[in-house]
Structures are given as structure tokens and as C-alpha cells.
Amino acid sequence: MRHVQGRARRARAALAAVLTWAGLLTGAVGCTTDGPLSGAFGPPAAEDVIRVTPDDGSTGVRPDRELRVRVPEGRLESVAVVKSQDARSSPVPGRLSDDGRTWRPDGERLALAAEYTVDAVAVDGNGRRSARRTTFTTHVPEERFIGYVAPENRSTVGTGMIVSLEFNRKITHRAAVERAVRVTSEPPVDIRPHWFGRSRLDFRPEHYWKPGTRVTVELGLRDVEGAPGVYGLQQRTFTFTVGRSQVSRVDAARHTMQVRRDGELLATVPVTAGAPKTTTYNGTMVITEMLEVTRMDSRTVGFGGEYDIPDVPHAIRLTESGTFLHGNYWADADVFGSTNVSHGCIGLRDVKGGGADTPAGWFFDRSLVGDVVEVVNSKDKKVAPDNGLGGWNMDWEEWRAGSAVK
Numbered sequence: 001m002r003h004v005q006g007r008a009r010r011a012r013a014a015l016a017a018v019l020t021w022a023g024l025l026t027g028a029v030g031c032t033t034d035g036p037l038s039g040a041f042g043p044p045a046a047e048d049v050i051r052v053t054p055d056d057g058s059t060g061v062r063p064d065r066e067l068r069v070r071v072p073e074g075r076l077e078s079v080a081v082v083k084s085q086d087a088r089s090s091p092v093p094g095r096l097s098d099d100g101r102t103w104r105p106d107g108e109r110l111a112l113a114a115e116y117t118v119d120a121v122a123v124d125g126n127g128r129r130s131a132r133r134t135t136f137t138t139h140v141p142e143e144r145f146i147g148y149v150a151p152e153n154r155s156t157v158g159t160g161m162i163v164s165l166e167f168n169r170k171i172t173h174r175a176a177v178e179r180a181v182r183v184t185s186e187p188p189v190d191i192r193p194h195w196f197g198r199s200r201l202d203f204r205p206e207h208y209w210k211p212g213t214r215v216t217v218e219l220g221l222r223d224v225e226g227a228p229g230v231y232g233l234q235q236r237t238f239t240f241t242v243g244r245s246q247v248s249r250v251d252a253a254r255h256t257m258q259v260r261r262d263g264e265l266l267a268t269v270p271v272t273a274g275a276p277k278t279t280t281y282n283g284t285m286v287i288t289e290m291l292e293v294t295r296m297d298s299r300t301v302g303f304g305g306e307y308d309i310p311d312v313p314h315a316i317r318l319t320e321s322g323t324f325l326h327g328n329y330w331a332d333a334d335v336f337g338s339t340n341v342s343h344g345c346i347g348l349r350d351v352k353g354g355g356a357d358t359p360a361g362w363f364f365d366r367s368l369v370g371d372v373v374e375v376v377n378s379k380d381k382k383v384a385p386d387n388g389l390g391g392w393n394m395d396w397e398e399w400r401a402g403s404a405v406k
Contacts (some may be wrong), residue, residue, distance in 0.1 A: 030209040053069075054067070059096070143231070149165055152240070160286040162202050214241050239278040250376070255270060268350075306343070328347035
């Protein structure tokens with residue numbers, strides 16, 4: 001009898017253990033909302049409801065990848081995307097599709113070297129709400145390009161100024177770079193671009209600017225691919241103002257320079273131009289630099305050791321190759337207005353150290369970067385359009401043909 005009772009107690013204990021484990025398992029299933037059992041017994045995981053491209057945690061994402069948030073069923077209630085770049089954060093504008101299932105940015109490409117954070121809330125087909133946050137980072141390029149711009153921001157320039165961008169790397173995707181630069185004016189005028197080779201892009205109107213014109217240059221070069229794997233760095237806007245009109249006409253045969261301000265003759269100044277073996281370029285040149293004093297060494301412009309003058313006064317640069325209009329204190333006074341003796345420059349009488357009341361000092365004080373100097377009757381060729389700001393030596397049709405955007 002005791003043997004039977006012992007077996008009964010052992011049977012009841014085994015049954016209790018089975019029931020206890022069953023209860024634990026039932027409780028486990030009922031409390032779990034994630035893991036392998038959730039798809040069958042609980043609400044779906046957020047990543048199954050809200051799908052984000054690029055994937056969460058992605059790195060090195062290329063700018064041509066699509067940014068997209070979508071739900072396979074139900075609808076998106078809200079999507080907020082933030083871009084963090086250069087220690088600054090900004091929202092990424094976008095819009096939902098008509099059916100509420102897809103969000104895309106408003107045409108904005110992914111930025112380089114940036115972190116994106118996506119916060120999305122959605123309701124699935126059963127009315128259950130889910131929220132998801134994802135992050136990814138974009139490609140950090142090893143090579144960048146920038147454009148060195150003339151004229152300077154907020155400067156006042158002459159009517160012959162040409163907007164010129166010199167890039168530090170060769171540009172092979174010229175159309176993309178050209179589209180990223182916008183030059184406008186007030187009052188409005190037609191302004192067109194022209195490429196000189198692979199590293200320089202200039203802009204000008206058909207005729208000289210009108211005095212008082214305000215010009216705005218917008219550089220949208222950041223993340224623009226200028227060459228394979230080489231991306232722009234600048235996102236900048238600057239302006240300049242066109243001052244009075246001053247056009248000076250140098251007649252190399254007459255040894256004179258007529259200076260006209262707003263069409264009125266200010267003065268006729270005696271000059272000396274290039275000697276017969278070292279003539280001055282003909283054509284239209286623009287002042288690009290003004291130096292109170294500078295050194296001029298013939299070795300730097302291909303003339304050997306013919307001269308080295310450490311203190312040339314009132315030096316005004318006209319070409320990149322070294323044509324200056326400058327003060328001259330070493331030549332005899334009687335050469336000005338009668339004889340051409342220079343190595344291609346245009347010389348005005350001056351004194352050592354530069355004099356304010358000399359012809360050179362008078363002209364220097366009345367000149368601006370962007371003023372026009374036209375040379376005629378020299379026994380030389382016309383200055384090349386890319387030598388300094390010589391683009392005015394092209395006719396309008398030829399200038400317009402230099403655009404990379406057809």
C-alpha cells in the first residue's frame with residue numbers, strides 16, 4: 001500500500017513540473033515582442049515595417065545613391081531627415097508619394113562627408129504604429145578642387161572686369177562645373193561663360209559693364225564631381241560693383257595714351273611703348289593688379305639678364321605674361337612721347353620712389369582693377385584672350401562657343 005501511495009505522489013509531482021514548464025513557456029511567448037518568435041506571435045519589427053535606403057549604419061555611401069523611406073503596406077505618418085556636415089545640421093526637404101508609402105528628398109543629391117539621420121513613423125495595415133531611426137555616412141573624398149576667383153568680394157571695379165575662375169585641378173567634367181557657377185547682375189544683362197583649357201572658366205557680357213552694375217557670383221561647387229574622384233569644396237556667394245567707366249587708349253606709333261572717363265577725355269599722356277625688337281601687344285587688356293612698387297627682372301619674362309629693377313613704381317599689370325603699364329624713372333625724360341624703348345611694357349614718366357604729381361602717379365591714383373587699356377598701332381600681334389583678362393579680344397559668337405553646356 002505504501003508502495004502504491006509513493007508512486008502516486010511521484011506521478012503528481014511530475015505532472016506539476018510539466019504544468020509549471022508549460023506555464024513558463026506560455027508566459028515567455030506572451031511577453032516577448034522581439035526575437036525569432038515575434039513575427040508569429042507579436043507585432044512586426046520596426047525594420048520590417050519601415051524600410052530605409054541606404055541601410056542603417058552604412059558608411060562611405062556614394063552621392064549618386066538614392067535616399068528613400070518606404071512601407072510595404074499601411075502608410076508613413078512622418079519622415080524627418082537631418083544632414084550634418086562641417087559641424088552644421090540642416091533638414092533635408094522631401095515629400096511623400098500620393099499613396100503615403102514612399103518618401104524621397106526634393107531632388108537633392110547626397111552630400112559628401114556628411115552624416116544623415118532618418119526618423120520615420122508609420123502605421124501598418126493593422127493600424128499598429130511603428131517608429132524607426134537610422135543613420136548612415138557618405139563618402140569622404142580624398143581629392144578636392146577649388147576655384148580662385150577674381151575680382152575680390154565686395155570690390156569696386158572698372159567696366160572691363162571679367163569674372164575669372166582658376167581651378168587648382170584640371171576639370172574634365174566641365175559642363176557639370178559650369179552649371180554649378182551662376183553669375184547674374186542688376187540691372188540684368190546676358191552673361192556667358194567661356195572655358196580656356198581645363199582649369200579656367202571666365203564670364204562676361206557682350207559689351208563692357210555699365211557703371212553702377214552690381215554683379216553676384218554664386219559658387220555651388222560643393223560635391224560637384226569635376227574630374228573622376230575629384231569633388232568641389234566651395235559653397236559661396238560674393239558680389240562686386242562696377243564703378244565709373246575708364247578706357248585708356250595707347251597709340252604706340254604716336255607715343256601717347258588718351259584717358260577717357262565716362263566717355264570724356266581726361267588727359268593725353270606721353271608714353272614709351274615696346275622697342276622695335278620687343279614690341280607691345282596690340283588689343284584690349286584689363287588691369288588685374290596694382291602695385292605701388294615692385295621688382296622687375298628680365299629673367300622672369302624670357303629676356304635673359306638685360307635688366308633687374310628692384311623698385312619699379314606705380315606698376316599696373318595688364319597681362320599674365322608680364323605686360324605692365326608702369327612708372328619709369330631710369331629713361332631720359334625726352335623719350336616719353338617720342339620714342340619706344342621698353343621691353344614690351346608701357347612706360348610713363350616717374351621719379352625714383354614714385355611721385356604723386358608725375359604722369360605715372362596721376363594715372364595710378366585714378367585707376368581701378370577692371371579698367372580697360374587698349375593698345376593700337378604696335379607692330380605686334382593681338383594679345384591672346386587668355387593672357388590676363390583678354391577675353392574682350394573675342395567677338396561675342398566666338399566667346400559663347402566656349403561654353404561646355406550645349
